[in-house]
Amino acid sequence: MLIAALILVPVVTGLLARLVRSLRLAETINAIGSLTTLVLAASIFFQVLRHGAIDGPFGSLRVDALSGLLIITIAGVGTAAALASIRSMRLDLAARRVPDGRRGARWYYLGLHAFLASMFATVSVDNVGLLWVGIEATTLASALLVGFYRTRTALEAAWKYLILCTVGITFALFGVLLVYYATLQTGGTATLNWTALMDRTGLLDPGMMRLAFAFTVVGFGTKAGFAPLHTWLADAHSQAPAPISAALSGVLLSCAVYGILRFYAITAAVTGPTFPNRLLLGFGILSIAFAVPFLVVQRDLKRLLAYSSVEHIGLIAFAIGLGGPLGIAAGLLHLVNHAATKAFLFLTAGEVVQQAGTQRLGALRGVVQHAPRASWWLVAGILAITGMPPSGIFISKIAIFRAGFSGERLTSIISIVGLLLLGIAFAGLLAHALRLVERPRDAAVPKGAASEPTSVLPIVVALVPLAAVTLLFGLYVPGPLNDLLREVTTLLTPTQEALIP
């Protein structure tokens, strides 16, 4: 029941927000709906924690520990994005950036909640075929949000996003087909049910599964932003309204990683972990290597954050590719930390951009004089994402590299390369952050919508919990999360010993 409600509440919220006539009412519905979703997600999370996996109605919904982790992350980031949208839309309306005016804003709320519903559905289905359907649905639900401003660049971004992700994911469908074919070959009834597949791993053909995993990683990897398939990502993140960028970066990418993880578990059990680990390790380090130069020379604030997402998704893939319970747990912890911190960053960046009227980093020099509060939050966020203590990113990065250096020699060497790249990224981001706070030589501070016509309350309510999570996870990993991570690693590596020291 809870699972069905989790998917239905956002749908109903979105439809109601679109149907009512007043924008204020739509905003209220949006707030109530997203908070309800958060409560539902939290109760599912704790139920999974206490009683194990929950089976939903229709026989194809099932929430286990991994789904539970994603659900709470999506709900947290989604609710923050929905609340922040109230202020962001008001500012956009005041600046006449919203096509169709207030009607367009109500469409926006429908799109946002449909997008959230598609992500909840993606992580709640217990069938790798429906998982594919769900991930493609998240692209479709968010494409119009990416092109929301309908400017030349926004339409370009939406087009590239739709085409590239759809082509990419077609390859993943081929992977699904191969899995289905492999189960047919075993002689029993063919199935795409994940739980049933995990029970049958001993019978599946390793060659076929290897091929299937490679196709899936390419397909879902396009969506996750693995280099060199990441070219849509910076465009989409930089052109979408800030709360949408927060949801894209924080949780949409995570949903794609989730898809890969489901196939990873089957493949690792069939072929042994070496092949899938090497593949993820390769894509991971490649993504970090591709992202770092773009981080250093970047001229656009939101593109800067987008390339940082490529870097962090790469790091997550790298961690999972290290293999073993330690790597997987560290990767998933990093996924949660990245979601909270990056959502925080995109929301504050949106605020700064709206106050300054530009997202060009050159024009944002010394923006702290003009929009002090938002800018200092942004700088704090940038420091947190680089892994400065006390941020959650710091803890999970340490955990990842501890896993990296405790393995064989090859992974240790790759870990050193990774550390070097992260060091460059750190320096690049720090330099960008310093330019935001410096005093500009000519006193021409950026100008924009100087007056603030709407209340800052929604964005503060959205940001404070995200900041709190980032800080809290930087101090310690809470017990329930730790238990859940332990359970996820047992789920994904049933044959290996689950041990998180």
Place this chain on the structure above:
Amino acid sequence: MNGVWADTLVHEVVQFAATGLLGLALGVLLARRLNVAIGMLAGQGLLLALAAGAVALDSGTLHSWIGFGVTLLVKALLIPLVLFHVVRRLKMEQALRLGLSLKLAVPVAIGLMLTSWQVTAPFTDITHLIGGRDTLSAGLALLLVGLFTMVARTTAFSQVMGLVTMENGLYLATIAATGGLPLTVEVGVALDIVTGVALMALVIHELSDRLNTIDTEHLRQLRG
């Protein structure tokens, strides 16, 4: 319908559909006029439905008949209709002509087909493939030719048609290898595809409205 006779018939129908699909994929790649290309895409849908229908007739399950119905509805009717609808609303005459930016299109496409034939060699002896190795290699060839169409032609329409060709190839391979994915998955995939094409059509419409072009060569503002 069972027995050897029926089996051969199904195999032949599926093989015929596969051959026709390859021809029409080449057609979509090379067509000079947009309306002709969309027509050929609809033809692909019909042939795909024919193959699905043959499998349904053979297996007789409700599932495979629904698969046939969905294919006919989505691939042969809805997708072409959506595309025709956008074409009619575009006011630009120039958009109706499709320039081919690559002179080597034909040799490359044929090369892709031969490659697909080559890489499916391991499947020669697998008897339970419907339509045999030919069908599987045709599916793979459609996938590659569709991808190539997206690269070789620059109008937004060709990219959508290349994408649909890719999906068609995948569906053909699915029929050949498994007789069809589970029903919920098949319906979900079809829904995704038709929604995807509708959204792409919407973006094409917006692009032509605001930018006065649907040539993706002009979509180069976002870099770095």
